[in-house]
Every structure is written in C-alpha cells, then in structure tokens.
Amino acid sequence: MRVDFVKSVSEIIAEDENSIFVTGDLGYAALETLAANHPRRFLNAGVAEQNMMGVAAGMALTGLRPWVYSIAPFTTYRCLEQIRNDVCLHKLPVRIAGNGGGYTYGIMGSTHHALEDLAVLRPLPNIQLFFPCANDHVAAAVRAMSTLSGPAYIRLAISAFSTQWSHLDENPLTLTRRYSRQASPSVTVIGVGHGVQIALRALATTGLAHENVDVFGVARFPLDLKSDAALCESVAASRRVLVVDEHYLSGSVGEALRLALPRARHFEVMAASYSPEQRYGNPEFHLRQCGLTPEALSALVGDLQTRPA
Amino acid sequence: MTQSITSLVADTFAIRRKFLRMHFEARAGHIGTGLSCIEILAYLYRVWMREGDQFILSKGHGASSLYATLHHVGRLSDADLDSYYKNGTLLPAHPAPLALPAIPAATGSLGHGLPIASGMAYSYKHVRSTPQRVACLLSDGDCNEGSVWEAALFAAHHQLDNLAVIIDANGLQGFGRTEDVLGLEPFADKWKAFGFAVREIDGHHLGELHDALSEPPHRRPLAVIARTIKGKGVRLMENKLEWHYLPMNEEQYAEALRDLDRDEGRVVP
Numbered sequence: 001m002r003v004d005f006v007k008s009v010s011e012i013i014a015e016d017e018n019s020i021f022v023t024g025d026l027g028y029a030a031l032e033t034l035a036a037n038h039p040r041r042f043l044n045a046g047v048a049e050q051n052m053m054g055v056a057a058g059m060a061l062t063g064l065r066p067w068v069y070s071i072a073p074f075t076t077y078r079c080l081e082q083i084r085n086d087v088c089l090h091k092l093p094v095r096i097a098g099n100g101g102g103y104t105y106g107i108m109g110s111t112h113h114a115l116e117d118l119a120v121l122r123p124l125p126n127i128q129l130f131f132p133c134a135n136d137h138v139a140a141a142v143r144a145m146s147t148l149s150g151p152a153y154i155r156l157a158i159s160a161f162s163t164q165w166s167h168l169d170e171n172p173l174t175l176t177r178r179y180s181r182q183a184s185p186s187v188t189v190i191g192v193g194h195g196v197q198i199a200l201r202a203l204a205t206t207g208l209a210h211e212n213v214d215v216f217g218v219a220r221f222p223l224d225l226k227s228d229a230a231l232c233e234s235v236a237a238s239r240r241v242l243v244v245d246e247h248y249l250s251g252s253v254g255e256a257l258r259l260a261l262p263r264a265r266h267f268e269v270m271a272a273s274y275s276p277e278q279r280y281g282n283p284e285f286h287l288r289q290c291g292l293t294p295e296a297l298s299a300l301v302g303d304l305q306t307r308p309a
Numbered sequence: 310m311t312q313s314i315t316s317l318v319a320d321t322f323a324i325r326r327k328f329l330r331m332h333f334e335a336r337a338g339h340i341g342t343g344l345s346c347i348e349i350l351a352y353l354y355r356v357w358m359r360e361g362d363q364f365i366l367s368k369g370h371g372a373s374s375l376y377a378t379l380h381h382v383g384r385l386s387d388a389d390l391d392s393y394y395k396n397g398t399l400l401p402a403h404p405a406p407l408a409l410p411a412i413p414a415a416t417g418s419l420g421h422g423l424p425i426a427s428g429m430a431y432s433y434k435h436v437r438s439t440p441q442r443v444a445c446l447l448s449d450g451d452c453n454e455g456s457v458w459e460a461a462l463f464a465a466h467h468q469l470d471n472l473a474v475i476i477d478a479n480g481l482q483g484f485g486r487t488e489d490v491l492g493l494e495p496f497a498d499k500w501k502a503f504g505f506a507v508r509e510i511d512g513h514h515l516g517e518l519h520d521a522l523s524e525p526p527h528r529r530p531l532a533v534i535a536r537t538i539k540g541k542g543v544r545l546m547e548n549k550l551e552w553h554y555l556p557m558n559e560e561q562y563a564e565a566l567r568d569l570d571r572d573e574g575r576v577v578p
Binding site: 020040041043045046048050051052053054055056057058059060061062063064081082085086089090091 | 363406407413414415416418420421423424425426427428429430431432433435436437455456459460462463466
C-alpha cells in the first residue's frame with residue numbers, strides 16, 4: 001500500500017502548492033523521488049513525532065496542508081495529545097499517515113504493530129479515519145482526504161495484497177466496497193479495511209463463495225450508513241453479521257458497527273487479540289496466532305447460518 | 310531606554326490593574342504566573358509584533374494576562390473580557406481553540422507551543438518565503454517537557470531566525486521551585502548548546518526586553534531567558550508558590566491595588 005500511497009500523495013503535492021510532505025525520518029526507497037521533485041515541500045522532521053505533529057499544526061495554521069508520515073504507532077500513540085489538541089481541536093487540515101496498520105509489520109515485533117490506532121483516534125473531534133481495503137483502494141482514500149478542510153488519518157498496510165477477489169462496486173462517498181452479492185443473504189460479512197482480505201481469501205479458497213453470503217469492506221469512519229444503503233439492506237435481509245477486523249476489539253470499528261447496525265440479530269466480531277505468551281513471525285503468522293484465518297471465518301459463517309434469523 | 314519604551318511602563322500598570330480586576334471578579338487563580346509575564350506581553354504587543362507576526366502562548370496558564378493585554382491593545386472586546394471565567398465564555402483559564410482571532414492556538418498542556426510556533430516559522434521562512442516572525446512564550450514548567458527540546462533541535466537545525474523564544478523564568482512551577490523539582494540550570498548553556506542565540510535578561514525591565522528582542526540573530530533562532538518574579542508587583546504574592554493557585558479576597562485585592570499605586574508613584578491614601 002505504501003507504493004500506492006506515495007504515488008497518490010505525490011500527485012496531490014504536485015497539484016496543490018499548499019500541500020507539504022512531512023516524514024518522521026522514514027521512507028527509504030519510497031520517498032526519494034517525492035523529496036527530489038519538491039524540495040521546498042518535503043521535510044524530514046527527524047525522529048521526534050511530538051514535535052513533528054506540532055510543527056504540522058503550526059504549518060497548517062499558516063495555510064499549508066501537511067501530510068505527516070511515519071510507522072502507524074509512532075504517528076499516533078507517541079503524539080496523541082498533539083493530534084488531539086494541536087490538530088483536531090483546531091480542525092486543521094493535517095493528513096496523518098500510519099504505515100503498517102494491524103500486524104503488517106509482522107516480525108518487526110509488538111512495538112511496530114498497530115492494533116489500537118483506530119481506537120485511540122476514533123473518539124477525537126473533527127478527525128476522519130480512512131482504512132483502505134486493498135492496494136487499489138488507497139488512491140480513492142488519499143483523494144478523499146485531500147478534499148477535507150479538517151484532519152484525517154489513513155491506516156496503511158505494508159503488505160502487498162494481491163487481488164484474489166475483485167470488488168463488484170465501490171461507494172464513491174463512503175468508499176465501502178462490495179465483494180459478493182446474494183438475492184437473500186444468510187450472513188453479511190464486513191471486513192474493516194485490509195481486514196477484508198481475510199474474507200476475500202475465504203471466498204477464494206475455503207468455499208465461502210458457494211455460501212449464501214454478502215461480503216463488504218468498509219474503509220471510512222465516522223460511518224455513514226445512510227449513504228451505505230446496500231450494506232444496510234444486506235443486514236436487514238440476513239440479520240446475521242460477521243465483522244473481521246485486524247485490530248483489537250476494544251474501540252474497534254467492529255464495535256462501532258455493532259452499535260450502528262441494531263437490525264442484526266446475531267453479531268460476531270473476529271478481531272486481533274493479545275496474549276503475553278504470543279510469539280513473533282510474519283503477518284500471516286500473527287493472524288493465525290489470534291485466529292484471524294479464512295478457515296475460522298468460514299466456520300463462523302457456518303455457525304451463524306445455524307442460528308435463527 | 311527610548312521614550313517609546315519608557316512609555317510602556319504605564320501600559321504595564323494598566324494591564325496589571327485590568328488583570329487583577331478580572332481575577333478578583335472571577336475569583337480565579339493563576340495570578341502569580343500571569344503577573345510574571347506582563348512586561349513581556351506588553352513589549353511584544355506594543356512594540357515587537359508587526360502586521361502578520363504571530364504569538365503563541367505556550368504557557369497556556371498565563372491566558373488571563375494575554376487576555377488583559379489583548380484587551381489593552383484593542384484586540385479583544387469589552388464583552389469578551391467581561392465574560393472571562395463565566396459560564397458560556399470563550400475565555401477560559403487556558404486559551405480555547407477556534408475561539409478568538411487574536412489567539413491562533415489553544416494551549417494549556419505544556420510543551421505544545423514551541424512545536425507549533427516552529428512549524429509556523431518554518432512555513433514562513435522555508436516554504437512561503439514571507440517576512441513574518443513568530444514569538445513563543447514558555448514557562449519553566451514548559452521546559453520540563455521533552456517536546457520543547459525536540460522543537461529546539463528542529464528550530465536550530467532549520468535556522469529559524471524568524472522565531473523568538475522567550476522563557477518566563479520565574480523559578481517556580483506547579484508544585485515547587487524549579488531548581489528542586491527538575492533543575493534547568495545551566496539554562497542559558499542548554500539553549501546555546503541546542504544552537505540558539507541566547508540573551509539572559511531581567512524580564513521586568515522593558516529596556517532589556519527591547520535590547521534582547523529588537524535585533525534578531527542571523528540564521529539562528531533566539532532564546533531570551535527572562536528572569537522574572539512570580540507574582541511581580543503584588544508584594545504579598547511575589548515568589549510564593551501558593552499564588553499559582555489561590556484567588557484573592559477583597560482585602561488582598563485592595564492591597565494589591567495599593568501596591569500598584571505606590572509603585573506607579575500615585576498618592577496612596
């Protein structure tokens with residue numbers, strides 16, 4: 001997703017002379033061209049994220065529109081108060097990018113995983129959150145962020161997702177993607193951001209495609225279910241929802257969906273989880289370790305189908 | 310001291326009286342911290358600030374002295390000032406976001422002002438190439454925060470000579486003397502080591518403020534360590550930690566005003 005992100009943001013920087021790219025000393029083999037093309041509007045702020053976010057707020061107070069980039073935990077948790085006070089409370093057009101959402105930094109270890117990023121940002125005033133479902137979803141999110149007059153955050157997954165299952169359509173407003181459509185679905189599966197990739201693998205490999213399920217991927221918070229009529233119609237028909245979210249449950253978008261979709265009689269969330277005994281490996285290993293697998297998802301769909309609608 | 314600087318003395322008395330009235334009527338604390346920076350604010354708003362220049366109050370707990378100063382220079386209305394501390398006001402104890410055109414940033418959590426000011430100064434100098442300058446007022450307690458020193462590295466690295474940092478060094482912070490809580494000395498050496506031009510002055514002396522702030526250094530940010538007295542101008546409050554918190558009663562308010570009258574050379578009955 002990083003390649004797609006840099007490509008899209010480079011277009012914005014080229015188009016908008018008030019946009020500036022600020023990195024927290026990351027971007028090797030990714031940001032060099034952007035830096036060379038726009039030396040006045042590219043800044044490496046060093047490894048000092050609190051200052052970086054405050055600097056971005058100060059820049060925005062002078063009319064600039066900064067894109068602030070680092071690894072997701074560093075550009076969220078480390079400078080949360082700067083995001084809250086300096087950026088959000090002032091409704092400033094600071095666009096924050098966190099690379100490595102979820103477990104996608106894998107073997108880099110716990111410090112580099114971002115499993116609470118959306119939870120800590122979700123309650124903040126004025127901010128909009130974007131979490132693309134796939135590499136080819138990033139450009140639309142960046143474009144949407146660039147039109148906002150207030151703050152935004154984008155959760156990027158570094159993993160290069162191959163498109164195993166194409167989407168049928170994409171809501172231009174909410175960016176919600178639909179991956180499977182049934183006349184009267186028995187279960188509505190909703191993936192949060194790149195978490196939907198687990199459901200897509202289930203569609204491709206576990207036989208889920210032969211089940212009577214609708215599959216959606218949501219990509220934006222606050223939710224706008226009035227605009228997401230297709231999603232709501234699916235839930236009204238199935239009354240059984242399964243959310244898959246590569247994020248801890250507490251504070252997740254999955255939890256927000258549970259509150260927002262009261263018509264679902266059965267509601268399950270497959271989320272990331274922590275264990276003090278956890279081990280480290282590639283992203284795939286981490287997903288398996290906490291049960292976020294296509295097989296588990298298919299089994300849970302089967303279980304939901306046995307419950308009375 | 311030039312005539313115009315001398316005339317600022319009258320401004321400082323007027324601002325102090327306004328400030329004390331606000332605090333007395335509101336029964337509000339943070340008096341000592343406000344009194345220590347009134348000469349600095351009067352100098353900035355009467356002399357230093359030019360069209361388009363920006364001021365960031367990093368020591369957000371000094372908001373009431375900023376409100377009094379802004380009102381004194383005609384940038385805050387009577388109605389706004391009268392609402393200070395009351396329900397429904399846009400003038401709470403620490404500056405609010407998006408509330409007043411004269412105050413660009415909400416502060417109150419320490420360590421936020423200098424990064425914001427540095428971002429503004431960077432934008433003016435390196436992106437927009439405009440002549441605006443930025444002043445930022447910090448407290449001792451502010452300088453406990455790591456983000457201040459991140460910003461100091463940043464400002465010096467980017468040669469922000471359009472940035473003036475002023476530290477209202479009254480030597481007292483939230484729960485003790487700075488030297489006992491988290492010592493900052495040698496303070497001037499710290500700023501120098503970070504790459505700032507450093508000027509250490511009596512922060513209540515308008516001539517010294519003028520000398521320190523009127524000639525910006527070249528390709529370096531400026532740090533003015535303004536040695537001040539917490540509670541300055543009101544004898545019963547000077548250098549006393551408790552006046553970070555206490556409101557005044559009627560008797561104390563009367564005594565405070567008598568101190569100001571005496572110092573200004575007015576006849577005290």
